Amino acid sequence: MLQLSFIRENKDATLAGLRKRHFANADQIVDQVIALDQQRRDTQRDLDDTLALSNAKAGQIGLLMKAGDKAAAEAAKLETADLKARSKELADTLRQLEADLQNVLVTIPNLPHSSVPEGRTADDNAAVLEHGTIPTLHANALPHWELIKKYDIVDFELGTKISGAGFPVYKGKGARIQRAMINFFLDEALKAGYTEVQPPILINEDSGFGTGQLPDKEGQMYFATDDKLYLIPTAEVPITNMYRDVILPEGQLPTKNVGYTPCFRREAGSWGAHVRGLNRLHQFDKVEIVRIEKPENSYTALEEMSQYVQSLLQKLELPYRVLRLCGGDMGFTSALTYDMEVWSAAQGRWLEVSSVSNFETYQANRLKLRQKVAGKMQLLHTLNGSALALPRILAAILENNQTPDGIRIPSALVSYCGFDTIS
RNA sequence: AGAGAGAUGGCAGAGUGGUCGAUUGCGUCGGUCUUGAAAACCGAAGACUGUAACAGGUCCGGGGGUUCGAAUCCCUCUCUCUCUGCCA
Known part of the structure; x- marks a missing residue:
């Protein structure tokens, strides 16, 4: 606000x-x-x-x-x-x-930072950089939704029986690689100085309001009506709301938290092309980094977060690009957003795997998250980013690393998985 | 889930209708003293709104009510604690 x-x-x-x-x-x-x-x-x-x-x-x-x-x-x-x-x-x-x-x-969105490019749609986003080489696949290469069947590691039909479309069951090495990624991402964040937290995944209305999901996006969240609790669409919500109604002592800044949670999105109305397989799900796993910064430091912090997310992609050996979102494509509450997209070789398209944003004081004003400087109250800046969202990373690994003999696991994950090939 | 007790400033904890935005202690900050520190003593300090600045207004868990006047009485919701029950 x-x-x-x-x-x-x-x-x-x-x-x-x-x-x-x-x-x-x-x-x-x-x-x-x-x-x-x-x-x-x-x-x-x-x-x-x-x-x-x-x-x-x-x-x-x-x-x-x-x-x-x-x-x-x-x-x-x-x-x-x-x-x-x-x-x-x-x-x-x-x-x-x-x-x-x-x-x-509450209907007025955040104001874009001066570096945000002009533009209306995703086509107008500015490419910041591209990293890595696009792999050349063998003749019979498959998209990930075929690969998961071939190796029996993710089962959509089974998930549909239990819950519905968009709730896959990960099986065997599929489940193990999920757990490996979660641990890898959390460990990397700890090394980068983040504090691990494990927040609730149901949140109340005040929390939904604090980070800006309400009243804007109630239709996108699952809602437990009897108890008036929403299932989180991202760990950003509970982790940022830890600081709702807080006056942070100067010594506690900046705060750097990381948390793993499942995320739930109704995705009402967004089903159609480009949502096959793991591209878009109702439930998925994500590790999220959340920072609270003094206003004068927040853009330095944003760059750090962008570098950090990129370092993860590099360790996973995935080709990626970084986009600076244009005014028309940015989220409601953000002042500046970088999207990280990995190349999905068999689909032949970029997949968004992370979105790193500076909200400046927009969330802090709703949260009443402040510090006292020279006796005066001042709103702090909030930032967050995915580090990372799992399903599309898995999709890219499956597609990019496939060989006629099986799928090669990136070496950074091997010690976490306990295997180096899915075959 | 049932019964009972609670919710007051960073924390603890007084205050049961009229200078109460609130006693006191601890903690915090400043000062005196000291080579320095501790102790002791003295002093300061909430948030929101509002104004050019004062003034003024609001805030004692949230909401509503009674009253000329509410931290204090009534209703309601939420949460916490104790006991009992149930259960990962």
Whole structure:
């Protein structure tokens, strides 16, 4: 959520940022926010003045009662009726204005960083770099959804019986390589200075709001209605919300957490082409890194995170590219996002395996995550990134490393798996 | 799940209708003293909103109510603790 004071004082910059995102009706909505805010402040002032009078009267009555002057006290009581009615009315108005303002405010996305490229769609994303060589496959190479059947390591039909489409069962070496990747990713993060956490995978409404999934994306999350809990779409939500309503002492910054969780996404409406096999699932595993940084350090931290994710891809010997997302393709809450995509050789396309973002103060403002600098409160910056999401990594390894004799496991994973080939 | 007890400032813990935004202790920060530290003593310190700055307003788990006036009374929700039950 953007800060009201920022919008008020930087209307032009706000509008320019929203335009870069191709956010519809930006002028109208910003004007509405400013108008509502003005009304809110006027009403607040009226209410405050009324309450001040009312408080003064109550104090007088208290003194009169103490002095035993009942008659005067009763007389003073009569004078408060008006104030009471008026303050109730103003309080109602204020509450309504605040709700209206909030409802508009949450529809406004974060403002893009100055380095975010212009553009509307994924085609407009800027390529930052490409690394590794695209493998040449043998004549009878298969896409991963054939390979998993051939070697019987992931079973979609079985998952469909148990749960439904998009809930695969990993079997044998398929399950073991999943566990290997999780351990590998966590160990690497520990070496890079991250602290491992294991958060809940069901979250309440406040947490969903804190990181921006609510009210925007409720349709994308599974919801346990009896208990009003959402299944997490990413560990970003519970890990970042550990810092909701927190004033971090300076000595605790930066915080660097890593967590492994399953992730659940309804993916309502997104089924169709390009979602075969492991490309898009309702349940998948992911290791996530989350950092809280001082504002002046957050972009350095973002670069570090990007380098870190790349180091994982290099250790897995996967060809990848890094994209800087354009204004139109960025997530709602992000100020700058890098996507890492690996080459999926048999599909002949890039697969997004990580998204690393700086949210600046957008989440922190909702979370009320702050530090105190020279006696003043200041919002902190939040960042997160996948490190990494498992299914597409598995898909790329299967496809890129296939030979007529089987699938070669990247050497970094062999000690974790306990085997070097799937055959 | 049942019964009971609770929820107050970083922590502990007073406060049961009227200068209570809140006693006190610990912790924290500053000062005096000291070569330095400890101890002792003195002092400071919450958040939100609002203002050019003051002022003002709000916040004692959340929400609602009673009252001229609520941390304090009532309703409700959530959570915690103890006991019992059940169960990885």
